[in-house]
Amino acid sequence: MTTPVNITDFSKIPTMPGVSPMTPEQSKGGFWSSNPISSFCIDTYKSIHNKRQSLALSNPGSVENLNREVSRDVFLTQYFFTGLRADLNKAFSLNPAFQTSHTFSIGSNVLPNYALSALFANDNMFIQGNVDNDLSLSGRLNYGLDKNNIFKMNVQLAQGQPSMCQLEQDYQGSDFSLNFKTLNPSLSSKGAFTGVAVGSLLQSVTPNLSLGLEVLYSRIQSSSPADAGVSYLTRFVSSKQDWVFSGQMQANGALIASFWRKVTPSVEAGIETTLQAGMLPITDPVVGTPIGIQPTIEGSTTLGAKYEYRTSVYRGSVDGNGRVACFLEKKILPTLSVLFCGEIDHFKSESKLGCGLQFETAGNEELLMLQQGLDVNGNPLQMPPQ
Amino acid sequence: MSGMFSAPKAPQPPKSAFQKFKESPLYTIVLNGGFFVAGVAFIQSPLMDMMAPQL
Amino acid sequence: MSFLPSFILSDESKERISKILSMSHTVVHYGWMPFILYLGWAHTANRPNILNLLSPLPSI
Numbered sequence: 001m002t003t004p005v006n007i008t009d010f011s012k013i014p015t016m017p018g019v020s021p022m023t024p025e026q027s028k029g030g031f032w033s034s035n036p037i038s039s040f041c042i043d044t045y046k047s048i049h050n051k052r053q054s055l056a057l058s059n060p061g062s063v064e065n066l067n068r069e070v071s072r073d074v075f076l077t078q079y080f081f082t083g084l085r086a087d088l089n090k091a092f093s094l095n096p097a098f099q100t101s102h103t104f105s106i107g108s109n110v111l112p113n114y115a116l117s118a119l120f121a122n123d124n125m126f127i128q129g130n131v132d133n134d135l136s137l138s139g140r141l142n143y144g145l146d147k148n149n150i151f152k153m154n155v156q157l158a159q160g161q162p163s164m165c166q167l168e169q170d171y172q173g174s175d176f177s178l179n180f181k182t183l184n185p186s187l188s189s190k191g192a193f194t195g196v197a198v199g200s201l202l203q204s205v206t207p208n209l210s211l212g213l214e215v216l217y218s219r220i221q222s223s224s225p226a227d228a229g230v231s232y233l234t235r236f237v238s239s240k241q242d243w244v245f246s247g248q249m250q251a252n253g254a255l256i257a258s259f260w261r262k263v264t265p266s267v268e269a270g271i272e273t274t275l276q277a278g279m280l281p282i283t284d285p286v287v288g289t290p291i292g293i294q295p296t297i298e299g300s301t302t303l304g305a306k307y308e309y310r311t312s313v314y315r316g317s318v319d320g321n322g323r324v325a326c327f328l329e330k331k332i333l334p335t336l337s338v339l340f341c342g343e344i345d346h347f348k349s350e351s352k353l354g355c356g357l358q359f360e361t362a363g364n365e366e367l368l369m370l371q372q373g374l375d376v377n378g379n380p381l382q383m384p385p386q
Numbered sequence: 387m388s389g390m391f392s393a394p395k396a397p398q399p400p401k402s403a404f405q406k407f408k409e410s411p412l413y414t415i416v417l418n419g420g421f422f423v424a425g426v427a428f429i430q431s432p433l434m435d436m437m438a439p440q441l
Numbered sequence: 442m443s444f445l446p447s448f449i450l451s452d453e454s455k456e457r458i459s460k461i462l463s464m465s466h467t468v469v470h471y472g473w474m475p476f477i478l479y480l481g482w483a484h485t486a487n488r489p490n491i492l493n494l495l496s497p498l499p500s501i
Contacts, residue, residue, distance in 0.1 A: 116474070
């Protein structure tokens, strides 16, 4: 006669191998990890998370910077101006950065005659403002809530013009970037949203390739119907990070492809092609009334290069529509740089010209020494303060 | 239609296939696509390396 | 927001909201630059005076 199994000793109860009610970790854990349903969810999440970690993906960068190497660094459209201008920058402090800038300009239909701008930046905050002689203000505020979250605000206020306010929240995950922004948001009396809202996601798929989606919803007036669209984004970075391809298919019918390459540490080249599809009304040649619409496609291709040296930056670009442009920035003294930009449109026989001077001054003696190329120990400075 | 509007209708030579192609949206696509491919090939080619000064 | 109809639709609160909005508009318009200048001034070691802060000339 065998001894009966002690009924209180559960460990002696024989279990079938595959249907063990609890693994040792499960029986040790609390309610959530011992519960079979939630533990299944947690385990699935953990295995997906481990799988994601094992792919060794890096953050793809924000959607805003999808083609920044080409359109912001290499191309000169961001820097181009016409007429004469002088910038008097005065730095007060480097860490945290604080500087004011006075800009005088004549002969330009974009730049105001006089503008005062100020900039303050420390580790988790960047605030910048610009006010011109018509008292119109444009301001930017970036505030880092933590390492991954950045709140951004853009305001543009002008007398007698509609004001603009854009709120933006940026989240940079381990292998994806999320961004939500809204322009002039408001709720009408009926509770309907008016304004523009954009949400975007960029996800790394392989260490080189990232794919993204941007959803736009806009409703300018509460009486008019809303508008929505989806844009598709892609970005490919080579393994050596020396070339980048990015493509965008935008909701408004634009297809943008750009390519960037770092040729040598001081030379970069880029190309960008834009195809914009649209609808053109066909008018009756006799009566002049619209009789239909026909699709049109406008295209432009720009090829540009940037040469960057210790005291000078040169940018040049050639356009498929016959435009040749260049921008030269040369530091002739540690505290004075000269800007020159010119553009010739060969097909339209037009040209534009801009010249500028940039003075750097300081608000205290230590910074003045720094700008003269000497630091506190009398050693020459590598990079002049911007 | 009165004669005033339809009078100066000189007999036009028929458009060639290339002329038709040049006026269609496809021309812009092909042209800019060609520009892009040629530009990428140029940037990736040793020609671009030669344009960078050796310092 | 349709669950708050009477609250949103009341004329007084509507007026109040538009007043607050126009006031914040004015505050941002005239307060943004002074705010940056104050932040910078407060974080600069030598606390430049207002003339130094606004003049483009170097000040030692």
